[in-house]
Amino acid sequence: MSGKSEITVLLVDDEKLFVRAACKLLGRAGLSCIGCHLLEKARQLLNEMQPKVVLLDVRLPDGSGLELLEELSQTVDPPSVVVLTAFADIEDAVMAMKQGAADYLQKPCDMDHIIQIVKRLLKNDISGKQDISHNLSGRPDTQLVGETTEIEALRLQLENIGRLSQRSELPPPTVLLTGETGVGKGLAARHLHATSARHSAPFIQVDCATLPRELIESELFGHTKGAFTGAHRDKVGLIEQATGGTLFLDEIGELPLELQAKLLALLDRRHARRVGATEEYSVDAWFIAATHHNLNELSQEARFRQDLFYRLSPLTIHVPSLSERRDDIPLLARHYLKVLCKQYKLKTDYSTAAMQALMKHSWPGNIRELKGVVERALYACNGDPIDPVHLGLTSQQDLDTSQNVHDAGSLQQAEIEMVSRTLLETKGNVSEAARRLGMTRMMLRYRIRKFGLSEKSSA
Secondary structure, three states: OOHHHHOOEEEEOOOHHHHHHHHHHHHHOOOOEEEEOOHHHHHHHHHHHOOOEEEEEOEEOOEEHHHHHHHHHOOOOOOEEEEEEOOOOHHHHHHHHHOOOOEEEEOOOOHHHHHHHHHHHHHOOOOOOOOOOOOOOOOHHHOOOOOOHHHHHHHHHHHHHHHHHOOOOOOOOOEEEEOOOOOOHHHHHHHHHHOOOOOOOOEEEEEOOOOOOOOHHHHHHEEOOOOOOOOOOOEEOHHHHOOOOEEEEEOHHHOOHHHHHHHHHHHHHOEEEOEOOOOEEEOOOEEEEEEOOOHHHHHHOOOOOHHHHHHHHHHEEEOOOHHHHHHHHHHHHHHHHHHHHHHHOOOOOEOHHHHHHHHHOOOOOHHHHHHHHHHHHHHHHOOOOEOHHHHOOOOHHHHOOOOOOOOHHHHHHHHHHHHHHHHHHOOOOHHHHHHHHOOOHHHHHHHHHHOOOOOHHHO
């Protein structure tokens, strides 16, 4: 075959800018990738290139990606398929997994996460020829940015646990990370992994709140071929994939009660069984869990198993909210601006008034909200210095007052009204609405999904 047959990843998506950028980043990660925007072209490339991994959008101009997924599931040696969707359609996700998809991701997708998934799939390929390093210790997403006493204490706690884990070949004790939504519990988990003896092994993240209930057991524990309708081949579960590394169970409070019992047994016995299998496999993974709920209260209400709560609680670490470390706001704002400017090859900075506005805001959404505001400002400023108006936090009149009162509900409502009004003005033209709002189509689609706007208003 020609050199083209050595393409590793095929990306099929209607967002041309996303395809171009993703192929470039995958290439930098050592993964040969080619992209296209139509199902017809994808079928041609699949036949010519025989990629090992396909990143497949659900909604394409000439049909549904699920059609192609079904076709691939009928082939003798199908590639691993990761389904991408900007619409967070759980029914589509369930259908995709039943048709043999290896994973699914909601847009907008984090490229580091995509690269990690692709490399994991290649490592688990039956050829066994891939030797992918999962060392996260040098990556930006393991950095706990901040200089306040609160973040220094957190960093010390995490690094002490990481160093302690290096003294034993056995998995470290389970860690429970608590804190408000958006404080960076996932970042803390990655920092733990990066400072441990397991830093060169896989770090597998599981979002317990978004996994479809019909598939969560199969996703975690794996399944055998024929275990249920749509199980066309054996599937290695996320627990097994984390062998030698770390399994991060984000929002563990959302895990169904029947799965909580199985997780408790797994933590106690260190053995698990794939769905449909008769034999068990040993589990050598470090379990880190996170929640924004009070698990003790949930257990009192019979919404979380009390025995599992007791099993998780001995090593609990609180991740502080942004309001608990307000002096870190300038440092964090400049950190994320620097990262985004490098990503988009731009150069700008905050005006004094913009930084004052950032310091005055109450940040109910914590670091996740801050990152979103910085990204929005970067798009809105058009290369000029970032001013308060670009942040979209509040009106200039409010900025001039001495009160530091911010209503998260009204702030979100204002954004909903702005998006809805712009979509109405553009008669549902998402591309034009995104241009007027100073954001990408992907960013706008994310807000349409986040705010639960009807597809008619965004068609």
